[in-house]
Amino acid sequence: MVNPTPNLEPVVSRYFNLPDAWKIETVLKLGAYETARKALAGKPEDVAKMVSDAGLRGCGGAGFPTAKKWSFLPKDTKKPIYLVINADEGEPGTCKDRYILERDPHSLIEGIIMSCYAIKSNKCYVYIRGEYVIPTQRFQAAVDEAYAKGFLGNNVFGTSNYRVDITVHRGAGAYICGEETALLNSLEGKRGLPRLKPPFPAIVGLFGCPTIINNVETIASVMHIGRMGAENFSKWGGGTLGPHLYSVSGHVAKPGVYELPMGITLREIIYTYGGGVRGGKKIKAVIPGGMSAKILRADEIDVKMDFDSLKAAGTMLGSSGVMVMDEDTCMVKALLYGCRFFAHESCGQCSPCREGTGWALKIIERIYRGEGKIEDLDTLLDVAGRMEGRTICVFAEAAAWPIQSYIAKFRAEFEDYIKSGKSAGKETAVHAAH
């Protein structure tokens, strides 16, 4: 379900509930591709400046300022520059990019044309999560339509004298291929292993060429910034940080994707838009930004849902996947699910992550079976602590944070479980959105 914000003209989600918005004929009537056409009549730097003025930050997880990322590209390279769209959307609790691909693909294509122009790239790869069959079909169909209209390919719009090509590539189901350098390896036909950095992709990326990797929502937002103007975009909804898509799941009455002004409180997302906790129960815990983000207790949900505020609160906005757990949730089981996910998805390169995720899973499984010992909690924290910051990519951190935060915030519950060998509550846990 998509639940547009009351009293506000939706931005990125504006066509999510419009029938057939994925067809070019539908949206052309509404002015699709006009923004890109205008942008290509101007200078590339103007697009980048507008993105910078809007303060757009990457929606893939790290919140890196988009215009700044683009500025890392070498100034006069003889190699081609690539734009790669990260549509792998593998973070548990996250399903926003899917809506863009499936329901409003032309806005993304328009954003791609503008972004390619801004970074002087003629070639964009869109790497879509393998499980996203319909989104891939819809997006590919939209790309074909855009080519047919002359909006892609040589001399975009027939007047720009600028070439933009899009190739759609499907992933094969590994979460790690959402990590940008693993994604590049996967695109190159290699095993999806994150690369050592440095060098960073802006310098040595796809096929050894300078490459910018951005999230779907990030690039769709580029188009909307162009359409609305930087100021209107960032001031949307009365805030200063622009609109943002939140995927809300778990024990809420109305799960779904919500477009809200970035910086809204977690409480408002859950109670004002998500319909509160299912069955009128109390909240026990909330993950604010996808499985990788540190968990918050019920008394911490007045935090503002933007990159800096959540960082200050010791967690992160990440992919903005909000997962709500009610009072009956068993935190041991919740952590078990988390550990199972990370142990399954570690690419297996780095010894701390490969062995640590598996080790942590075995401990938490043992605790769950009622065979835990109190010392196991310290071993878990120890294993998590030693994984953190000692690996090729930040997956290991993502795997460590749930362990650390669940135990830190719910230690008494873990200890009770270990002592009694079972859960005190009804032993439910949140199943992630997918």
Next chain:
Amino acid sequence: MANITIDGKQITVKDGSLIIEAIDQLNGDLPRYCYHPGLSIAGNCRICQVEVEKMPRTVIACNTTVTEGMVIHTKSGKATDSQKYALEFLLANHPLDCPVCDQAGECKLQDYYMEYGAYDPKFNENKVKKSKKAFSIGPTINLDQERCILCSRCVRFTDEVTKTHEFGMFNRGDHTAVDVYTELNNKYSGNVADICPVGALTDKDFRFKMRVWYLGKQKSVCPGCSRGCNISIETEKSRPYHLKKERVMRLKPIENPEVNKWWMCDEGRYAYKSIDIGRIEKVQARAAGRLEETTWENALVAAGKIVGEAAAQPSRWAFVTSSQYTNEELFLQKKFVKDVLRINRVAYSWSFDQGFEDNFLIRGDKNPNSAGAREIFGAGEDISQVVEAAKRGELDGLIVFGRDLSKYGADTLSVVRAKVKTILYSGVNVNATSNSADLVLPGASYAETDGTFTNFEGRVQRIRKALEPMADARATWKIVQDLAAGQGIIWKNKRAEDIFVSLAMESGAFKGMSYTALDPHGKIWSGPGAAQPAVAATAGAH
């Protein structure tokens, strides 16, 4: 250049060096599994972590570049803690089957646990089981997936060095396992056992032959082709009853950045058996049509007669030798031919030693010292010309060192013998020529003597005695010296090095060289006449 400090010691290193390269320049005291200077950086094992002042976290020394003034600690609490924990992760699912593992003694898990680990293990869960144990992945190598620490050296070796791509990583997480896509059967396969830091890839030829701490080791040069890869001859000397008295257990490459980097080919690696098998062990002389054992004393008397006959009729004799011999041996042979025999017909080259060649290590010329032979003897005749002359009845006798004339066909020797009265043979291994000679003088193998080879590019490298000559065998330079002495010409060389001193004085290209100057990587000769390598890059047949 950058000035940095490592554990309180100041050191100057090249700009752009990695921290691990700087440490290796200093003392090499840092554990590593995935890092190998001959392969790309993988950064996966995470054991080479060091603390760098002003950096918030420990960093891996293999992917961090030094900067001017950098202060590095490899033994601080933060650093050793990171190293220890990397090891504990690596050992978490390791089967710890050390008592039955053939890697013991050269296993980096064992070594680093003692040196850098020694932690109190906390892992208390069931270990991951993997399917392939003692599993043959090709003619030379066995794989044990559970012992593998997934450092990816083998994968990178076959991707980057041989470009044959047999290895790959399969699965994910702690179920990741190394395996092969296709049989590991390339010309350099043995190297993967060398670079595997643990007992996951073991060499079938060596497995369970002996514990490595009993091995004697001697640095030498592979005689398999004109590249001259540096090797370690590894021997069992303490138990002569062991393994049918075989003494050489294996050869391993030794790093020489100028010649073979860290590698050697399989053909060279596994060619060592002829050092112990098929040897001419005894001095033999023909009596009543049969070869009978005799003593060196008697044989040298007999040899004195033969050499005397040859010296009396030099135009009806020929001298055949081989570019398998060292510069020292060839130099004495040349003096023997010139000053004692005064024979003109000298041949050392033939077409049979031309073989497979690639653009990595393997050279088409299968002799280790063709360049040296050419410098010392000049071009000489082709051995086939000598054989043809013998067949035509133009020769009364042959003095043959190390070449088996039956290469020209099985009946060659009977045809030759019908025309030639006398054959004196000296060599290392039994062959048709030694079997049909009148006098057989057993020579020491390259593993049993000191000397030098000159490789295809004119690089002179030392070989060293790893073993005593087998049975009655004698170093060939001694045999030649003995033959000369039989004619009253006394050369007083006590060691191969003494001969090299004369060589360096008398022979153009070797001018100015000495054994000490040859270490550690050999030296390209530069005396008069050595302006170009004696043998061009695509070596001719010798």
